[in-house]
Every structure is written in C-alpha cells, then in structure tokens.
Amino acid sequence: MTRMKYLALAAAILGAAGVVTVGAIAGPAFAQSAQAKAQVDAAKAQGTVGEKNDGYLGFVSGSGDAALQAAVNEINAGRAALYRQAAARNGVSEAAAGAAAFTEVVSSRLRPGEFYQTADGAWRQK
Numbered sequence: 741m742t743r744m745k746y747l748a749l750a751a752a753i754l755g756a757a758g759v760v761t762v763g764a765i766a767g768p769a770f771a772q773s774a775q776a777k778a779q780v781d782a783a784k785a786q787g788t789v790g791e792k793n794d795g796y797l798g799f800v801s802g803s804g805d806a807a808l809q810a811a812v813n814e815i816n817a818g819r820a821a822l823y824r825q826a827a828a829r830n831g832v833s834e835a836a837a838g839a840a841a842f843t844e845v846v847s848s849r850l851r852p853g854e855f856y857q858t859a860d861g862a863w864r865q866k
Contacts, residue, residue: 772818776811783808790855790863791846795819795838800855800863 780797783789783804789812792798796816803809823837830837850856850866858864 772815776814779808779811780815783811784851784854787853787855787865790857791842791850793839793842793857793859793861794835795823795841795846798857 780789784791787800788802788804788808789797790800796819797812799812804812819838819841820834823834823841826832826841827834827837832840847856852866855863855865
C-alpha cells in the first residue's frame with residue numbers, strides 16, 4: 741500500500757472516530773464507555789495493555805482481570821467497526837485498515853512508558 745493510500749485510510753479512520761482532520765470535524769466517535777477507556781488507560785500506564793501492530797489493543801503480559809478483559813474487548817469491538825467502515829470506503833481489507841491505523845494514528849499517540857508491538861510482534865516501551 742502506498743504512503744498516500746495509508747494517509748487517506750488513516751484520515752478516513754480518524755474521521756470515523758470523530759477526530760478533527762484537516763480543519764473539519766468528521767463523523768461520530770466510535771462507541772466506548774468512559775469506564776472502559778479509563779480502565780484501559782490505567783492498564784496502559786501500568787504496562788499491562790499495549791497497542792498491537794494490527795490496530796487493536798493487546799495484553800503485554802498476562803490477561804488482566806475480567807473487567808479489564810471486557811474493557812479491552814469493548815474498545816477493540818469499536819475499533820473493528822471503524823476498520824470495517826474504513827476498509828469498505830477505501831477498497832482494502834479490514835486488516836490493512838487496522839495496520840494503517842496503527843502506523844498512521846495509534847503509534848503517534850503513544851505516551852512515554854506505554855507499550856506497542858513492533859512489526860515482528862515484539863513488545864517495546866516508548
């Protein structure tokens with residue numbers, strides 16, 4: 741996929757997420773509860789949850805308790821819906837949409853100390 745296609749796909753994903761892109765507000769934000777976001781943000785700060793290279797959240801170590809698993813699943817379900825929409829609009833696979841989201845959107849929003857998955861699947865800390 742060319743750089744331009746990645747950028748277009750990332751813009752579509754950002755737009756679907758309700759993020760401001762090129763000075764205009766795009767579509768509505770994907771559904772996630774404030775509680776799920778808070779749980780995942782805390783787990784990311786603790787190094788339990790990280791950003792996978794496929795655009796989804798994953799467990800860096802262990803699997804967390806049932807509430808954290810549910811929060812990760814909720815957010816991943818919202819991301820999956822975004823990736824399906826972006827894939828359909830851009831004529832690519834959902835996997836390509838998720839990977840583009842990680843490359844162009846998610847990785848740029850990582851905070852110091854948070855974990856992310858490299859292309860070879862290894863976990864690294866920012």
